Amino acid sequence: MNRDTGIEIVRRRVKLDYDPQRARSWTRLPRRSEDGLNAISFLFPLGETFFCRSVAHYRNRITDPVLREQADLFIYQEAMHSKEHARSNTALREANVLGAELETVARVLLSLATRIWPRATQLAMTCAMEHFTAMLAASLLGKRLLDKEGTDPEFARLWLWHAAEEIEHKGVCFDVYEHVFGKGIWPWLHRCAAMALVTGVGAAGLLTAFLVMRVKLAFRRRPAALGGPSKKGAAGASLRNLFGGLPGREYFAYYRRNFHPWDKDDRPLLEAWKREYPDFGVA
Numbered sequence: 208m209n210r211d212t213g214i215e216i217v218r219r220r221v222k223l224d225y226d227p228q229r230a231r232s233w234t235r236l237p238r239r240s241e242d243g244l245n246a247i248s249f250l251f252p253l254g255e256t257f258f259c260r261s262v263a264h265y266r267n268r269i270t271d272p273v274l275r276e277q278a279d280l281f282i283y284q285e286a287m288h289s290k291e292h293a294r295s296n297t298a299l300r301e302a303n304v305l306g307a308e309l310e311t312v313a314r315v316l317l318s319l320a321t322r323i324w325p326r327a328t329q330l331a332m333t334c335a336m337e338h339f340t341a342m343l344a345a346s347l348l349g350k351r352l353l354d355k356e357g358t359d360p361e362f363a364r365l366w367l368w369h370a371a372e373e374i375e376h377k378g379v380c381f382d383v384y385e386h387v388f389g390k391g392i393w394p395w396l397h398r399c400a401a402m403a404l405v406t407g408v409g410a411a412g413l414l415t416a417f418l419v420m421r422v423k424l425a426f427r428r429r430p431a432a433l434g435g436p437s438k439k440g441a442a443g444a445s446l447r448n449l450f451g452g453l454p455g456r457e458y459f460a461y462y463r464r465n466f467h468p469w470d471k472d473d474r475p476l477l478e479a480w481k482r483e484y485p486d487f488g489v490a
């Protein structure tokens with residue numbers, strides 16, 4: 208649990224400045240990798256609002272004051288991510304980048320989820336999605352894909368701050384779930400079923416949206432890239448750069464009976480980010 212890792216979940220206040228001119232091409236990553244990040248960015252505002260609501264619903268059932276404080280910090284951080292990605296998405300939309308389709312996918316899937324599934328399942332789905340965000344965050348920080356030299360500094364700050372906080376609070380939703388429902392066989396089966404559901408429905412939704420994006424791309428000329436090496440020069444790399452490195456073993460670990468997000472110790476990644484961005488967002 209977070210309380211045993213010695214990690215402090217920090218309340219950071221963040222307001223970055225996204226330039227639509229830079230949003231057209233804000234990394235020197237291969238085109239598809241940047242499209243992938245933009246697409247995910249369009250999922251975040253609604254997705255993270257869903258996370259906040261899922262956890263907030265159980266707040267009063269948390270009898271452990273340390274965990275209740277962590278739940279409050281989790282909600283604070285996710286709300287801040289939601290707000291900042293919504294602001295960056297405005298710049299992305301102005302720059303006419305691909306990916307806005309994902310917002311519609313998120314809206315449809317999440318509104319269905321809130322209508323169809325009971326609150327307990329929504330919390331289990333949030334735990335599952337938090338497993339994905341933690342894996343992506345570790346990949347982003349670990350591979351140093353958004354190093355300062357190659358990326359627009361504000362977009363780099365946004366993504367790296369978000370990744371760091373995803374690691375910081377990666378155990379909280381899971382701890383709330385186990386605190387409220389216990390570690391018995393039924394809660395375990397329930398969270399595994401929720402993970403299978405999130406994986407299946409999420410993959411189908413993303414695939415549909417990416418196909419729409421690829422078709423649109425075929426009819427559109429790309430805007431010019433930031434100065435520096437051409438994105439074409441990085442051909443061959445793709446979304447796999449970002450996500451292909453996610454080890455299947457890490458994903459499947461979630462289905463283990465005794466799984467916990469902190470089985471994988473990501474503290475070195477978090478510490479490295481703090482060294483690079485000391486006191487980020489801290490008043």
Ligand SMILES: [Fe+2]
Pocket residue numbers: 255284285288340369373
């Ligand atoms: Fe987040």
Ligand SMILES: [Fe+2]
Pocket residue numbers: 285337340372373376
């Ligand atoms: Fe999160």
